[in-house]
Structure formats: structure tokens, C-alpha cells
Amino acid sequence: MLARTCLVLALALALPAVAEEAKKAHTPTAKELLAKSTAAEWRTPDPQNLVYMDLPQGQVVIELAQDWSPEHAANIRTLIREHYFDGSQVIRVQDNFVTQWGDPDGDDKKKAKSLGSAKETLTPEFTRKLGGKAIPFTKLPDGDVYAPEVGFSEGFPVARDAKAGEAWIAHCYGTVGVARDVGAETGNGSSLYAIIGQAPRNLDRNLAVAGKVIKGMEFLAAYPRGGEPMGFYDKPEQRVTIKSVRLAADVPEAQRTPIQVLRTDSKTFAAVIEAKRNRKDDFYTRPAGKIDLCNISVPVRDPSKPVAP
Amino acid sequence: MLARTCLVLALALALPAVAEEAKKAHTPTAKELLAKSTAAEWRTPDPQNLVYMDLPQGQVVIELAQDWSPEHAANIRTLIREHYFDGSQVIRVQDNFVTQWGDPDGDDKKKAKSLGSAKETLTPEFTRKLGGKAIPFTKLPDGDVYAPEVGFSEGFPVARDAKAGEAWIAHCYGTVGVARDVGAETGNGSSLYAIIGQAPRNLDRNLAVAGKVIKGMEFLAAYPRGGEPMGFYDKPEQRVTIKSVRLAADVPEAQRTPIQVLRTDSKTFAAVIEAKRNRKDDFYTRPAGKIDLCNISVPVRDPSKPVAP
Numbered sequence: 001m002l003a004r005t006c007l008v009l010a011l012a013l014a015l016p017a018v019a020e021e022a023k024k025a026h027t028p029t030a031k032e033l034l035a036k037s038t039a040a041e042w043r044t045p046d047p048q049n050l051v052y053m054d055l056p057q058g059q060v061v062i063e064l065a066q067d068w069s070p071e072h073a074a075n076i077r078t079l080i081r082e083h084y085f086d087g088s089q090v091i092r093v094q095d096n097f098v099t100q101w102g103d104p105d106g107d108d109k110k111k112a113k114s115l116g117s118a119k120e121t122l123t124p125e126f127t128r129k130l131g132g133k134a135i136p137f138t139k140l141p142d143g144d145v146y147a148p149e150v151g152f153s154e155g156f157p158v159a160r161d162a163k164a165g166e167a168w169i170a171h172c173y174g175t176v177g178v179a180r181d182v183g184a185e186t187g188n189g190s191s192l193y194a195i196i197g198q199a200p201r202n203l204d205r206n207l208a209v210a211g212k213v214i215k216g217m218e219f220l221a222a223y224p225r226g227g228e229p230m231g232f233y234d235k236p237e238q239r240v241t242i243k244s245v246r247l248a249a250d251v252p253e254a255q256r257t258p259i260q261v262l263r264t265d266s267k268t269f270a271a272v273i274e275a276k277r278n279r280k281d282d283f284y285t286r287p288a289g290k291i292d293l294c295n296i297s298v299p300v301r302d303p304s305k306p307v308a309p
Numbered sequence: 310m311l312a313r314t315c316l317v318l319a320l321a322l323a324l325p326a327v328a329e330e331a332k333k334a335h336t337p338t339a340k341e342l343l344a345k346s347t348a349a350e351w352r353t354p355d356p357q358n359l360v361y362m363d364l365p366q367g368q369v370v371i372e373l374a375q376d377w378s379p380e381h382a383a384n385i386r387t388l389i390r391e392h393y394f395d396g397s398q399v400i401r402v403q404d405n406f407v408t409q410w411g412d413p414d415g416d417d418k419k420k421a422k423s424l425g426s427a428k429e430t431l432t433p434e435f436t437r438k439l440g441g442k443a444i445p446f447t448k449l450p451d452g453d454v455y456a457p458e459v460g461f462s463e464g465f466p467v468a469r470d471a472k473a474g475e476a477w478i479a480h481c482y483g484t485v486g487v488a489r490d491v492g493a494e495t496g497n498g499s500s501l502y503a504i505i506g507q508a509p510r511n512l513d514r515n516l517a518v519a520g521k522v523i524k525g526m527e528f529l530a531a532y533p534r535g536g537e538p539m540g541f542y543d544k545p546e547q548r549v550t551i552k553s554v555r556l557a558a559d560v561p562e563a564q565r566t567p568i569q570v571l572r573t574d575s576k577t578f579a580a581v582i583e584a585k586r587n588r589k590d591d592f593y594t595r596p597a598g599k600i601d602l603c604n605i606s607v608p609v610r611d612p613s614k615p616v617a618p
Contacts, residue, residue, distance in 0.1 A: 095527040096482050096606070126595075145451050145601045173405050173507045182591045197530075198482045198507055198604055202588065202597040218404040218534040221506075225527040279511065282491045286435075288511040292454045295507055297405070 027280050030272045034262070034299055041266035042301065043155075045259070049073065049211070050248035051080065052257060055090075056240060060216030061257055062176055065156060067135075068169055069125035069208045072178055075118050076189040076210060077247060082116040084190065085245035091191075093223045094231030096198060100179055102191030104239060115190055124184040125208045127166040135167055138265050140273070142290040146170075146201045150293040152264035156212060157293050159204060169209040172199045172294035174217050178208040196221040199294040214261060214300050262299040272299065336589050339581045343571070343608055350575035351610065352464075354568070358382065358520070359557035360389065361566060364399075365549060369525030370566055371485055374465060376444075377478055378434035378517045381487055384427050385498040385519060386556060391425040393499065394554035400500075402532045403540025405507060409488055411500030413548060424499055433493040434517045436475040444476055447574050449582070451599040455479075455510045459602040461573035465521060466602050468513060478518040481508045481603035483526050487517040505530040508603040523570060523609050571608040581608065 051062040064073040079085060085101075092100040105111035128135065137160060139151040147159035150170065157175070160167040169175060175195045180187030187208055194213055213220065223240060226233040233239050248256050262269050273296060278287045360371040373382040388394060394410075401409040414420035437444065446469060448460040456468035459479065466484070469476040478484060484504045489496030496517055503522055522529065532549060535542040542548050557565050571578050582605060587596045 093531075095530055142454050145454065146597055146599050184594065199601075200604065201599075201601065202585065202593070202604070204597070205595045206593050221404055222402075222531055222533050224531050276511070284511070284515050285493070286514045288455055288513070290455050290510075292508075292510065295509065295511070 027275050027278060028271070030275060030299065033268055033271045033275060034301070037262065037266070037268040041263050041268050042260040042303070043263050044303070045155075045214070045248075045261060047248035047251075047256065048077070050259075051076070051211070052244075052246045052248060052251065053085070053216075054243040054245070055216075055219050056243065057219040057222075058216055059257065060220060061214050061259060062211050063155065063214050063261070064211040065169055065209055067154070068128050068156070069178075069210060071122045072125055072187070072189050072208050072210050075122060076192075078118040079115065079189055080245050080247050081250065082118070083244070084113065084116060084118065085242055088113075088242050088245075089239040090223055090242070091233065091239055092193075092231045093196070093225050093233075095225045097196065097200060097231070098177075098193040099196050099220045099223060100191060100193040100231075101242060102179070104236065106191060115188065118188065118190070120188055121183075121185040122188055122208075124187075126184070126205050127168040130160075130162070130165045130167060136265060137167070138269070140291065140293060140296075142277070142292070144293055146204065152269075152296075152298070155214075155261050155264055155298050156209075157296070159293070168205050169212075170199065170293055171195050171201055171203040171207075171209070173197070174213040174297075175199075176210045176212055177203065178210050180207060194220045201294075214298075215257070215259060258302045258304055260301050260303045262301075264298060269298070272296075336584050336587060337580070339584060339608065342577055342580045342584060343610070346571065346575070346577040350572050350577050351569040351612070352572050353612070354464075354523070354557075354570060356557035356560075356565065357386070359568075360385070360520070361553075361555045361557060361560065362394070362525075363552040363554070364525075364528050365552065366528040366531075367525055368566065369529060370523050370568060371520050372464065372523050372570070373520040374478055374518055376463070377437050377465065378487075378519060380431045381434055381496070381498050381517050381519050384431060385501075387427040388424065388498055389554050389556050390559065391427070392553070393422065393425060393427065394551055397422075397551050397554075398548040399529075399532055399551070400542065400548055401502075401540045402505070402534050402542075404534045406505065406509060406540070407486075407502040408505050408529045408532060409500060409502040409540075410551060411488070413545065415500060424497065427499070428497055430492075430494040431497055431517075433496070435493070435514050436477040439469075439471070439474045439476060445574060446476070447578070449600065449602060449605075451586070451601070453602055455513065461578075461605075461607070464523075464570050464573055464607050465518075466605070468602070477514050478521075479508065479602055480504050480510055480512040480516075480518070482506070483522040483606075484508075485519045485521055486512065487519050489516060503529045510603075523607075524566070524568060567611045567613055569610050569612045571610075573607060578607070581605075 049064040053060040066073045090101045103113045136153045144150040149160040157170045157172045178187035179191040277291045280287045358373040362369040375382045399410045412422045453459040458469040466479045466481045487496035488500040586600045589596045
């Protein structure tokens with residue numbers, strides 16, 4: 001009974017491998033919709049914006065938000081190309097908040113690893129000015145507690161304030177942000193964090209978003225929480241060491257991780273959202289009829305396989 | 310620099326051990342507010358509603374939602390008192406969704422553990438009828454994507470629909486739900502799940518909420534995600550075995566876990582919420598000015614210590 005229970009429970013988020021239950025469903029599941037998607041509805045991220053972080057447990061793939069924080073993306077590329085992150089560590093895991101990695105001695109000027117030719121400070125890129133520019137935006141229909149409008153822009157969950165003339169990437173599960181000191185310009189990408197719990201939207205517009213984890217969140221979210229305040233590890237040996245961080249563009253094509261992301265301006269993505277808003281089947285007798293920005297995960301697939309894994 | 314970065318970052322959620330930074334803050338932190346709270350603002354949960362789940366990694370404390378799902382609470386008490394859960398296992402961990410535990414053979418009628426004198430099926434308790442009853446409700450000011458009204462009721466994050474005349478506990482981080490089969494009456498409490506990611510509010514009103522984890526989420530949220538669809542573990546040895554589950558009422562007072570929960574109708578709780586809505590300090594130059602129901606964690610403390618740990 002439990003297996004079936006879980007099977008049904010899992011339908012809530014329209015996850016794969018529910019073919020049997022899906023037949024019963026009155027609304028199509030994400031899996032069924034994705035199976036009918038066209039090749040043109042999927043995009044292959046620019047290898048210049050694709051980061052491979054190899055952890056002992058597996059690989060994390062991050063897509064950099066080039067159009068939202070170009071200076072940060074450039075500095076992170078420099079740090080990666082000079083192998084700054086190789087041997088760096090997961091220094092902090094705070095439950096229902098963030099997993100943060102970087103140089104454990106970063107706060108000790110004497111012991112801190114050199115940033116090489118990367119910049120020490122950057123222009124804050126906390127929001128993106130609209131300024132008449134037509135930024136791709138697929139608006140969600142159910143509103144948001146924090147912003148006037150929310151939706152998706154080229155794969156990223158974004159919030160928009162037309163009056164203020166700005167947009168920004170929301171701190172949803174999997175969003176990768178740039179840790180910084182009190183000064184707005186002190187974030188340089190040498191220490192990054194990934195959101196591993198309920199979206200802390202109060203971080204929005206106060207920190208630069210570097211990008212988003214599109215593969216491997218299951219590793220970043222499952223590390224033991226640190227025993228010190230704010231999730232720092234008590235003992236150095238508790239820190240997980242990052243084997244290497246590479247830019248896909250610097251990896252021979254044959255060795256790159258095959259990955260495609262569903263276009264957030266595609267018909268199939270719109271259908272997936274609608275299916276999640278109004279899932280109605282034998283189990284879900286009361287569909288929510290609504291969906292929050294951070295409850296939508298953008299489908300990712302291995303192009304060699306027909307449907308997202 | 311990183312340490313300070315994290316320190317500041319952590320202020321976002323107004324966490325403890327930020328004394329140094331707090332001095333700089335223009336708004337009080339939760340820690341400062343809690344330090345000024347009065348004894349009367351804290352409640353000691355009824356031991357009949359307090360569940361101790363001992364895992365190899367540590368103890369999880371769950372407060373049962375007696376007023377919201379009394380039949381389920383009663384059945385869970387029966388299962389606990391007959392030691393049904395001792396030796397049961399964490400059978401499923403699905404990233405950004407749930408950690409579920411129970412009898413791994415529960416779906417095999419021949420091998421399934423007997424429910425003893427507990428009931429096999431229960432009246433669905435997915436919502437609580439208002440019917441003129443004055444249910445305690447501390448309303449939040451910023452609205453909600455999913456429900457007409459949201460707030461807190463005796464420690465639980467709840468949603469309310471006055472028109473429909475019902476209220477329900479929201480599926481926020483840490484909410485404990487009753488897994489069930491397709492039939493609404495098939496949930497009996499022998500398999501429970503805890504939310505470990507972005508609040509899947511589409512589960513609201515479709516499942517019975519058994520209660521809420523008030524201590525030990527850091528253990529439930531950090532288990533390796535299962536490799537099978539929906540987070541089931543591929544191999545039996547991957548499942549964590551639950552040492553024992555006891556009701557606080559059945560544990561000698563001297564051996565009980567000292568725990569108090571801040572009253573959600575208290576002035577201090579209101580002040581904590583306001584501080585989180587409009588945190589303004591040297592780091593947070595742009596306070597959100599809003600807060601979502603599931604971004605608020607109700608403070609818990611060891612009464613022998615002055616401030617929540």
C-alpha cells in the first residue's frame with residue numbers, strides 16, 4: 001500500500017515513472033506532456049554559462065545567469081578557469097536555508113586563497129533595469145506575495161516590478177547566489193550558496209544571483225547540517241571537498257554532460273504549469289487551482305533520452 | 310570575510326548568534342525579541358500530543374495536530390503505544406518534496422506489519438469546518454497565492470476560507486502529513502511524511518495533516534535522496550531504521566525533552582514576524598516588506614535556556 005501511496009503522492013508534483021497512475025489521471029502529467037514535446041521546445045545552455053561542479057557524491061550543473069549578472073558571471077568564469085574552486089569546500093549547510101561553498105579560510109586575510117586575476121569587488125547586480133528593453137517574460141497567472149509580477153525568463157524564475165522598472169531572479173529552491181559582506185560591492189563569486197529550503201524571497205534584490213542549479217540539487221541539499229550557528233561545520237573534517245569546478249566550454253565536447261532545458265516560453269511548459277495548477281485525478285480531488293513561482297521546476301533532460309529523467 | 314558574509318546572510322532569517330551584527334541592525338533580530346519575551350508567551354505542548362522519534366542521527370519531536378485531525382492523532386497514539394514504529398524505516402526521500410517513513414513491506418499484504426488495535430481506515434480530516442467555532446487565528450498581512458487568508462493557529466501554519474467555512478494546516482516545511490492510497494479514507498497514520506522542500510501547497514486539503522516537526526528537521530531533511538522514482542531507496546540497506554517512537558506522556562517526566570513553543574498569538578511572535586517582513590540593517594538595504602506563511606518558523610526553546618537555541 002505504501003508504494004502505491006507514494007506513487008499517488010508523487011503525482012502531486014507530476015513526477016516521472018507514474019505511467020500506471022497516469023492512465024487514471026484526468027489531467028495529463030508533466031511526463032506525458034514532455035513526451036509529446038518537440039525538439040524545438042528544448043534549448044541547450046551555452047557552454048560558456050554552464051558550470052560543472054564535481055563533488056564526491058556526484059556532479060552539480062549550474063547555469064550562470066549571464067543576462068542578469070554579467071560581471072559576476074565573468075568573474076566566476078575567471079575563478080573557474082584559474083582553478084580557484086578546485087579543492088575548495090562546502091563550508092556551511094543551514095537547514096531550510098542554504099548550502100554555501102568556497103575557501104574555508106576566506107575570512108582570514110593571511111590564509112585566504114588568492115583570487116588570481118579575478119576581481120575582489122564588483123558592481124552590485126541585484127536587479128536588472130528594464131529600461132524599455134524587452135526581457136523575455138512568461139507571466140504566471142496567480143500572483144505572488146512578494147512582487148507585483150512573477151514568471152519565467154529563459155529558464156530562470158523571475159519577479160518584475162514595471163513601476164520600479166526592474167526585474168530580478170527570485171531566490172527559489174536551487175537558485176545560486178553570491179555571498180557577500182556588508183558592502184553591496186563585496187560579492188565577487190568566490191563564495192556561492194544554493195537555496196535548499198523554502199524560498200527565502202527576502203534575499204531578493206539584496207544579493208546578486210549567479211545562476212541556478214539545473215542538475216545535482218539532491219547532493220547539495222542532503223549534506224549534514226552544520227552544528228555551529230548558521231550551519232557552519234564545527235570541525236574542518238566535516239566539510240566536503242569539491243574535487244573540481246569546470247566550465248563546459250573548457251571541457252571537450254565528447255566529455256560534456258548532455259543536458260537540455262525546456263524553453264520557458266514553450267507551449268509544453270505552459271501546459272506543464274497548467275497541469276500542476278489544476279491537477280485533477282482520482283487522488284487529487286481538490287486541485288489547488290493556483291501555483292507559486294517557486295513551486296515550478298523547469299524540466300531538464302538528457303537529449304539522448306526522449307523524456308526528462 | 311566568508312564568516313562575516315554568512316553571519317550577515319543569516320540575519321535574513323533572523324537567526325541566533327548574531328549579537329555583533331545585531332548591534333548594527335536598525336530593526337531588532339528575532340533573537341533580541343525572544344530575549345525580551347515573557348514566560349507567559351511560551352507554551353509547553355501537551356505530552357499527549359508530543360511524539361519523540363529517535364533516529365540514529367538524533368531525536369525528532371513532532372507535535373500532533375489534535376484539534377485538526379483528532380481521529381488521526383488517536384490512531385497514531387495507538388500505533389505508537391503498541392510500538393508499531395519501532396524498527397520501522399525511512400523508506401523514501403524525494404528531493405525538494407518529502408521524507409517518508411513507515412513499514413517498508415506495508416504494500417505487501419503478506420509481509421506487512423499488523424496495525425494491532427489501530428484502525429485500517431479513518432474518516433478523512435483534510436480540513437476543519439469552521440461552523441461558527443472561534444478557531445484561534447493570527448492572520449498574516451501579506452496574503453497568499455493559494456488561499457483567501459493565511460496565518461497561525463496555536464503554532465500551526467494555517468489557511469482559511471471563510472466562504473467555504475473551512476480551515477486547514479498548510480503543507481509548509483516541517484509539516485507532517487498522513488500518506489494514503491487513492492481512497493480518501495485509506496490514510497491511517499502508519500506511514501507519515503515530512504515536507505523537506507518548497508511548500509507543496511497543492512497537497513493542502515487533499516491529505517490529512519498529522520502535525521508538525523518542532524525539533525530535528527535537520528535530520529529528516531539531510532538523508533540521501535533515494536535513487537528510485539519518487540525517492541524510494543534502491544537497496545533495503547539504504548533505509549534508515551527508526552530506533553523507537555514514543556509519546557512524551559508515556560516517558561517519565563525527568564526523561565522528557567524540555568521544549569516550549571512561542572505562542573503564535575503573542576506580542577513577541579507578532580514582533581518577530583514584523584522584523585522578518587521589514588528587516589532593515591546595513592546588509593538588507595531593501596527589506597521585502599512582505600512575508601509568506603511558509604517563510605515563518607515558530608520559535609522553539611529549551612525552557613532551561615533564556616533564548617531559543
